[in-house]
Amino acid sequence: MITVENLTKRYGSTTAVQDVSFTVEPGSITGFLGPNGAGKSTTLRMLTGLTPPTSGIARITGKRYADLLNPGRVVGVMLDAAAQHPGRTGRETLLLNASLLGVPKGRVEEMLEAVGLSHAAKRRVGQYSLGMRQRLGIASALLGDPAVLILDEPANGMDPEGIRWMRGLLQDFAARGGTVILSSHLLGEVQATVDRLVVIGGGRIVANGSLQELLAGSGTVVRGLDPVGLNQALTAAGLQLEPIADSSLRVDATAEQVGRAAAAAGQILLELRQSDGAGLEDLFFQLTSAPAAAAA
Amino acid sequence: MTTLTDVQPPAELPAKHRADVATALPPARGQSFPKLVTIELRKSVNTRSGRVLIAAILLIAVAALAWQFTHLPAGDAGFDGFLGAAATGVMLILPVIGVMAMTSEWTQRTALTTFTLSPRRVRVQLAKFVSAVLLSAVVMTAVVALALASTALAGAVTDHAASYAGLGGQLTGAYLTVALNVVMGAAFGAVIPQTAVAILAFFIAPTAWSLAGPALFKDNANYLDVFGALGRIAERDLHGMVPETLTAVAAWIVLPTIVGLWASSRREVK
Numbered sequence: 393m394i395t396v397e398n399l400t401k402r403y404g405s406t407t408a409v410q411d412v413s414f415t416v417e418p419g420s421i422t423g424f425l426g427p428n429g430a431g432k433s434t435t436l437r438m439l440t441g442l443t444p445p446t447s448g449i450a451r452i453t454g455k456r457y458a459d460l461l462n463p464g465r466v467v468g469v470m471l472d473a474a475a476q477h478p479g480r481t482g483r484e485t486l487l488l489n490a491s492l493l494g495v496p497k498g499r500v501e502e503m504l505e506a507v508g509l510s511h512a513a514k515r516r517v518g519q520y521s522l523g524m525r526q527r528l529g530i531a532s533a534l535l536g537d538p539a540v541l542i543l544d545e546p547a548n549g550m551d552p553e554g555i556r557w558m559r560g561l562l563q564d565f566a567a568r569g570g571t572v573i574l575s576s577h578l579l580g581e582v583q584a585t586v587d588r589l590v591v592i593g594g595g596r597i598v599a600n601g602s603l604q605e606l607l608a609g610s611g612t613v614v615r616g617l618d619p620v621g622l623n624q625a626l627t628a629a630g631l632q633l634e635p636i637a638d639s640s641l642r643v644d645a646t647a648e649q650v651g652r653a654a655a656a657a658g659q660i661l662l663e664l665r666q667s668d669g670a671g672l673e674d675l676f677f678q679l680t681s682a683p684a685a686a687a688a
Numbered sequence: 689m690t691t692l693t694d695v696q697p698p699a700e701l702p703a704k705h706r707a708d709v710a711t712a713l714p715p716a717r718g719q720s721f722p723k724l725v726t727i728e729l730r731k732s733v734n735t736r737s738g739r740v741l742i743a744a745i746l747l748i749a750v751a752a753l754a755w756q757f758t759h760l761p762a763g764d765a766g767f768d769g770f771l772g773a774a775a776t777g778v779m780l781i782l783p784v785i786g787v788m789a790m791t792s793e794w795t796q797r798t799a800l801t802t803f804t805l806s807p808r809r810v811r812v813q814l815a816k817f818v819s820a821v822l823l824s825a826v827v828m829t830a831v832v833a834l835a836l837a838s839t840a841l842a843g844a845v846t847d848h849a850a851s852y853a854g855l856g857g858q859l860t861g862a863y864l865t866v867a868l869n870v871v872m873g874a875a876f877g878a879v880i881p882q883t884a885v886a887i888l889a890f891f892i893a894p895t896a897w898s899l900a901g902p903a904l905f906k907d908n909a910n911y912l913d914v915f916g917a918l919g920r921i922a923e924r925d926l927h928g929m930v931p932e933t934l935t936a937v938a939a940w941i942v943l944p945t946i947v948g949l950w951a952s953s954r955r956e957v958k
Binding site for chain 2: 437440441442443457458461462463464465466469471472474475476477478479480481484488489491492493494495496499516532536537
């Protein structure tokens, strides 16, 4: 459980984060999105005690990060997988953290296996690829069996197999009651993984809600055997639509409404689906480009 | 999820992330200071660069001992000669380990992990100081053992007699000096979070002072002559220059330590 209340961070005369508040419930995965420079990393650093807030408070499981007894046992953090010492082996990196967290060595071997690095564990981190460092970072975050995960760009540098694996891992984690907040620029992946979204732009929260709610307005994509006829039928039914590529139409309506309107006019449909392919990206730009102009 | 990219549950994922192991882990405890010191000790020797530095110290010591062995002055083969030769490498390189203990967290950016796992930074930094002193003692012990062996060997093999005169005093002086040098290195590393700049400052600044100071300030330069102060401490004979010694130590060791602890607690971790 993460609660953020009115977090603000000022650097001299610049306000990086302005009055940010949101909650992340256990059992859910929340995507934390925003353009570069919007205050995402600053917020995550305030959450993990790396940057003191100018005002406001962030709590994890009811306590401030710095007040947690052994934070790694409660919160698994991975902010930058590249921030690992290249001269240490993978295994030694995890063993060090395990010792600090008070977990037995067996746990290290478990995590190495869980992330698929057992074979590379005795090589120095400097010889790892980016994807391997990400896996090591995840292993490190999960080492203390935390209840909460805070991840910044967890899928960075990973191949499709790794991305799918990560998605499964996070969903499994949340299904068992864990709390996850992850920030990412891979909107397609975010859409496939998260339940809720918090979007930050110009230092302020510009959206906070369930993924489905926020994307609900993005409509339906339909393609018919007779594109012109279909267009007429839907317009006659009073539906707002716009043509998109290869004679498809995007309609501001549910699939049912489109289906009924087409059926009423005897139109044959070739494709009918939610237009969520472009939904999150459009939503993102809608939310974050306007405030950028207004941000002081 | 109604996306087209829906997947089957990953079969290869071991179901071992939460509830299954939660009961198997011991309960969470705080991080005790000795534990922090142990971790810091481990960190200084479990990297390639750390091990290379220590190996370099020992190799230089062996080389210096061999040289001393083959260039024995007339009279007894004194332990002090061997220790003096071997300790040079230690005095030069060990403070670099002290510097790096502080700076590598920032240059390698491991500060992100270190200060996330242990948010109370002052404790961690103090643990680094203590660990640097302990490491210096361990390395010094190895060098002392090598020097003792060389002295015994010289007594046995050459026609000089082995002499261990003043052993206790020399050892005390050596351990004390190297510990102070390492603390000074770590203090510089705490204030200047870049390895190369901190090392340069460490080697150049006090030397520059001992060269320029007397020209500018005559005898008063002694108040800030840290090498002189450390030398007197090593001899355990302050020559009555107590205020000068204390001021030099305060200015070059205590002050940077305090400033460094304060600065690193507030530094933004990027």
